Amino acid sequence: MTGRLVLAATPMGDVGDASPRLRSALATADVVAAEDTRRTKSLASALDVTITGKIVSFYDQVEISRLPALVADVAEGKTVLLVTDAGMPSVSDPGYRLVAACVAENLAVTCLPGPSAVTTALALSGLPVERFCFDGFPPRKQGQRKTWLSALATEQRACVFFEAPHRLADCLADAVEVLGPDRRAAVCRELTKTYEEVKRGTLGELATWAAEGVRGEITVVLEGAVLVASDPADLVDEVERLVEGGARLKDACALVATAGVSKRELYETVLAARKD
Template sequence: MSGRLVLAATPMGEIRDASPRLCEALGSADVVAAEDTRRTRTLAAALGVQITGKVVSFYDQVETSRLPMLVAEVAQGRTVLLVTDAGMPSVSDPGYRLVQACVAEDLPVTCLPGPSAVTTALALSGLPVERFCFDGFPPRKPGARRAWFETLTSEPRACVFFEAPHRLAACLQDAVDVLGGDRRAAVCRELTKTYEEVKRGTLGELAQWAAEGVRGEITVVLEAARPVAADPVELVDVVERQVSDGARLKDACATVAAEAGVSKRELYEAVLAARRD
């Protein structure tokens, strides 16, 4: 019988978010690799599940050294269940190295979907999140953190990231300094837990709120950068190329203006001015 690696999402706080498949996997896996073995045993007890397999720790400091043993277990036909303290393995948590190792040996890997702070925060943010990027934790040092925010000045997707509560105020102030106080964001705190809170507003408003101190697990959703309209003068050559290919001037102006998000009239006038010059 072929073994397999199973990644399983665990509740972020609300125990009832545990899926029936997670309960089944905890009770039947041959090996349970857990970020914190005590928390996993507590979770299983709360779910009324008895773990019958071997439980081994699998956190950042031992992740690399545990890989050969866990890959060998899968290769020998056993089911290895990987769980973290909360949410989905591999998402700012241990996991991807084990997936890589199993894939390299052509061993089966599957996933039991479930809670994720990333998608939960996106849904609650109230921001346009059809397209988004996830960036883990910002750099801790102010200079590196500001440089990181610089990369988001023109990011066309919403950005979601985690932050430690004691660094949130400084992080948001850096965001204000680099991105401006008017960019919208949402700070999601203690998702699915008793004191869940979502603060929505501009970066300036959120930085002022966070300055008073914030507790709990934090996920931040940052609005995508607003597109900057092109200068009609910079689009004259694009219009003229379409005209040289046979398009009428007004039709070419209408097409290019719609694509660039500029005024058709202003673009038409810019073309005529360029021709006069």
């Protein structure tokens, strides 16, 4: 019998989002590797499912130490089910190392699709999201966060990321400083839960709202940049805003330059404007 690793998405809040395949997998897997065993047991109870296999914890701090035993279980023909607290394993949650380890041993890996905060937030944002990137959690330190935001100044894809509620206000304030107050975004809070809320608006509006304090699990969708050919003089303020956020002048010019304006031309224009 061939073993396999099964990645399974779990509900973000509403247990009604659990798929029949997840219910079956929880009931039949030989091993259930869970980010939080207590939450997984509670989920199984809410689904009226009895977990008959062995349950082991699989969170960030023990992920590497658990790999050999779990890979061995799959190699021995067992079904190992990997679940996290909510959403899809490996997406800013434990999982990718176990997938990589199984792939390296040429073992079977499959996935039970289901709830995802990323795609749910994109769908609810009201923004153009036919092309998007996912960027996990922003850096915690302000300087690093501003550098990260600077890289999004000319990113034409929508960007979706997670943020801790106690850091959201600072993150949005930095985004206003680096990207300007008019870039549109959506802050999605407590997706699929009782107090689900989606706030849509400009970064300036959202920063003002968040300053009062926000609670719950947060997913942010940032509108992609709209780049058009411009007179280099029209781009000087944007370059200087990135520099104030911590970017080097040459890097800022490279980020802001458009198809109609070269990096060199923009760099020389900024220097000339500073002399004036």
